[in-house]
Amino acid sequence: MASTRGQFSSKSGFILAASGSAVGLGNIWGFPTNAAENGGGAFVLIYFVLAFCLAYPALMAELIIGRHAKSNMANALQKISNGKISKNIGRLTGFYAITTATLILSFYGIVAGWMLAYLLEPLSTTVGLTSTSTWLTEFSRSRNLLFSGLFIALTTIVIRAGVEQGIEKWSCRLMPSMLALMMALIIYVMLQEGALEGLKLYLIPDFNQISDPKLIASALGQAFFSLSLGVGTMLIYGSYLSPNENLTTMGAIVTLVDSSIAFLAGLLVIPAIFVAQQKGLTIYNETGHLMAGPDLIFQTLPSLFQGMEAAGLVISLVFFSLMTIAALTSSISMLEVPVSYAIENHNLHRHKAAWLIGTITFVISSFIIMNFDPLFGLVITLTTEYSQPLLGFMMCIFATWVWHRDQILSEIRNGHPRIEVSLFWKVWPGYVRYCCPLLILIMLAQTIINH
Numbered sequence: 193m194a195s196t197r198g199q200f201s202s203k204s205g206f207i208l209a210a211s212g213s214a215v216g217l218g219n220i221w222g223f224p225t226n227a228a229e230n231g232g233g234a235f236v237l238i239y240f241v242l243a244f245c246l247a248y249p250a251l252m253a254e255l256i257i258g259r260h261a262k263s264n265m266a267n268a269l270q271k272i273s274n275g276k277i278s279k280n281i282g283r284l285t286g287f288y289a290i291t292t293a294t295l296i297l298s299f300y301g302i303v304a305g306w307m308l309a310y311l312l313e314p315l316s317t318t319v320g321l322t323s324t325s326t327w328l329t330e331f332s333r334s335r336n337l338l339f340s341g342l343f344i345a346l347t348t349i350v351i352r353a354g355v356e357q358g359i360e361k362w363s364c365r366l367m368p369s370m371l372a373l374m375m376a377l378i379i380y381v382m383l384q385e386g387a388l389e390g391l392k393l394y395l396i397p398d399f400n401q402i403s404d405p406k407l408i409a410s411a412l413g414q415a416f417f418s419l420s421l422g423v424g425t426m427l428i429y430g431s432y433l434s435p436n437e438n439l440t441t442m443g444a445i446v447t448l449v450d451s452s453i454a455f456l457a458g459l460l461v462i463p464a465i466f467v468a469q470q471k472g473l474t475i476y477n478e479t480g481h482l483m484a485g486p487d488l489i490f491q492t493l494p495s496l497f498q499g500m501e502a503a504g505l506v507i508s509l510v511f512f513s514l515m516t517i518a519a520l521t522s523s524i525s526m527l528e529v530p531v532s533y534a535i536e537n538h539n540l541h542r543h544k545a546a547w548l549i550g551t552i553t554f555v556i557s558s559f560i561i562m563n564f565d566p567l568f569g570l571v572i573t574l575t576t577e578y579s580q581p582l583l584g585f586m587m588c589i590f591a592t593w594v595w596h597r598d599q600i601l602s603e604i605r606n607g608h609p610r611i612e613v614s615l616f617w618k619v620w621p622g623y624v625r626y627c628c629p630l631l632i633l634i635m636l637a638q639t640i641i642n643h
């Protein structure tokens with residue numbers, strides 16, 4: 193092995209890093225817009241139920257396997273298998289996860305690059321660089337290439353520094369700053385005219401939509417993406433966790449932080465859409481739906497900020513800093529997946545592995561940028577709507593059908609000696625063995641039918 197394995201130095205370091213992975217563009221952008229499109233409060237309610245009843249048990253499977261195996265996903269799934277066939281399937285599943293994590297990073301890096309460009313725009317406007325400001329906010333290959341490159345380089349620099357000095361140190365700095373920025377923005381938006389209307393749409397459930405299969409599929413997909421499940425990020429973070437920590441509590445805290453921040457983001461974004469309407473901006477598209485995708489983040493909200501003049505510059509700066517920070521704490525966890533594999537299986541030094549894989553990711557991002565229309569949406573759909581649930585399914589199968597129940601028990605007993613008499617141990621093994629895989633399969637079928 194090229195270097196000794198890293199480890200989180202404290203409980204809070206792990207919590208902030210794992211929550212940092214979970215909290216990202218999926219929470220601040222994806223969750224509120226999904227809620228707005230799918231019945232507001234009804235979606236929020238279903239999301240919370242699914243996050244705790246389905247995503248949390250799957251997260252636990254990853255954390256337990258990771259901490260036990262102390263290695264990347266390809267090795268970990270082999271390690272917990274006994275037969276030759278299951279070992280091979282484990283290795284292949286691990287490769288599939290590593291590829292998926294790299295592909296997710298390559299599109300995530302493009303979107304995060306847009307956030308970075310929009311973050312710089314208020315600064316260039318303040319110093320009077322009008323043409324630069326236009327370039328920063330207009331869709332062009334040159335801008336997309338430059339900023340996705342910059343963002344991926346930033347991610348690489350953090351990962352290159354290792355678990356404690358890179359992932360943990362930066363998560364501990366960035367997560368509290370992100371929360372502070374978000375709270376400041378929520379207070380500001382709530383004081384604006386029109387915010388209350390958005391708040392109502394967000395919080396009052398439209399119970400007519402609650403059993404809509406589309407709503408349930410969206411909420412489940414959102415929960416899986418948001419908790420970074422399936423691709424081995426939580427597994428590798430779990431592998432850096434000390435054996436003395438109580439895994440069930442750690443997983444519950446991460447799920448709670450992730451869902452709470454998604455909820456808070458809704459308190460910011462949905463009222464902001466209605467403040468924009470109050471200021472005369474269009475918030476519904478031609479099909480009568482609330483603006484949701486890139487139009488919302490890169491048109492509606494920036495137009496709202498512009499209308500606020502000097503205050504708007506500061507708000508814009510704060511909003512896009514928030515987005516960039518949230519994206520960075522997630523992207524580092526994605527890059528750690530292939531980097532840990534390169535270090536552990538190919539004996540590469542961490543510095544070399546980080547730059548090599550960072551460069552490969554940037555090459556893939558560039559390819560997507562050069563063929564944006566056919567590839568961008570396709571990569572997102574394939575990785576997040578198909579691969580992630582499929583990998584989550586495999587993880588549940590490996591944790592409860594392939595691995596021995598006694599070994600799982602002895603792993604979670606570390607840090608929780610009385611686990612055997614807890615509600616968790618009474619419910620979890622059977623639940624992850626039967627219910628989770630079945631529910632994930634139903635969700636996948638739903639996605640296939642809808643496409």
Ligand code: PFF
Binds near residue numbers: 420522
């Ligand atoms: N959880 C992140 C978000 O909500 O934006 C996205 C993510 C991170 C997905 C890490 C997958 C992953 F491995």
